[in-house]
Amino acid sequence: MNVTELKNTFSERFGKEGVVYASPGRINLIGEHTDYNGGFVFPGAIDKGIYAVIRLNGTDRVRTYSIDKEEYCEFGLKEEDLPESHWAKYLFGVCREIIKRGYAIGGFDTVFYGDVPIGAGVSSSAALESTFAYALNDLFHLGIDKFELARIGQATEHHYVGVNCGIMDQFASLFGKEGHLIRLNCATMEYEYFPFRPKGYRVVLLDTLVKHELASSAYNKRRASCENACAHIAQRHPEVKYLSDATMAMLDEVKAEIPAEDYMRAEYVIGEKQRVLDVCDALQRNDYETVGKCMYGTHYGMSKLYEVSCEELDFLNDIAKQCGVTGSRVMGGGFGGCTINLVKDECYDAFITTAVKEFNAKFGHEPKIYNFVISDGARKL
Ligand code: GLA
DSSP, X not given: OOHHHHHHHHHHHHSSOOEEEEEEEEEEXXXXXXXXXXXXXXXXXXXEEEEEEEEEOSSSEEEEEETTTTEEEEEESSGGGOOSSHHHHHHHHHHHHHHHTTOOOOOEEEEEEEOSOTTSSSOHHHHHHHHHHHHHHHHTTOOOOHHHHHHHHHHHIIIIXXXXXXXXXXXXXXXXXXXXXXXXXXXXXXXXXXXXOOTTEEEEEEEEEEEOTTHHHHHHHHHHHHHHHHHHHHHHOTTOOSGGGOOHHHHHHTGGGSOHHHHHHHHHXXXXXXXXXXXXXXXXXXXXXXXXXXXXXXXHIIIIXXXXXXXXXXXXXXXXXXXXXXXXEEOTTOSEEEEEEEEEHHHHHHHHHHHHHHHHHHHSSOOEEEOOOBOOOSEEO
């Protein structure tokens, strides 16, 4: 599928032409499960995303066809019109969140497809939400700023999908900039672009193709643990608004009051905050060894303290270490999906060959390899 075929599919189905919008998935170099804790994240948009043709239809109904699912769905714009199909809930949620904020929108026809892998931890769902939030804002001349568009996508996850996610994915999908990563302070929403073209290195994703069914409830549970630890700390230290504001000493003060599990989750989050800052500093010195060490540190924390890794991801991480890969870790929410790897040019081929062979020997299927380019965020094509 490409954009020309997409447009043709739209015209065949709806008889007219529409406007094309696109929004990307994202990678995140470091700063995982920190967004909903008021910490830092360091994502970048990628050259894989969701593409949609849209045309206003003058009714109060949305008519939509998903090329990837080969499914048609039609729904109204009132809260009780919630569609059954999972994928259509994302579109419906975006519409509802816009309406709930007091904006007037009407019906539209749309056909869309994606080249961003689903369930791999590269935010295909944020790409979908951002595409439609961005497009509807443009087509109905709503004048919503990009921060609020990101919040509309995030609220869609909270209220229509059931994942209490942070803001990173939608933010990256909307604010992405070619050749740059974005360090976002999720407490203040201040952000800074960092050029990212590591000379002599490649960054590659290895997808385990593992998808855990309970990933969203496990994600919500992690978030609840963090909020509990934070609430206990805040009782003694009212200046602590988010868990990322806390120090390890503060966490230790409440150790006896909170479940051991919550303590471990919080320990990871507090450590991760510093790692993001260390990576940003190291990048400015072109010190990729430090970047890589922090990535391994994150993997360890996500695996042993936050417990969002799995056997397949840990296996890929071990192989990366054995092959002398500079940095490697599980990326995104976890519970399956990808590792992100910072690999010296001269190590690349041997690493990929070994990882594919050994992973296949152990798990009976090959991991998928994704190369990507850091690209621009949401746009009209
Ligand atoms: C998912 C969520 C994000 C973030 C990451 C983990 O991608 O959507 O908000 O919490 O997990 O860093």
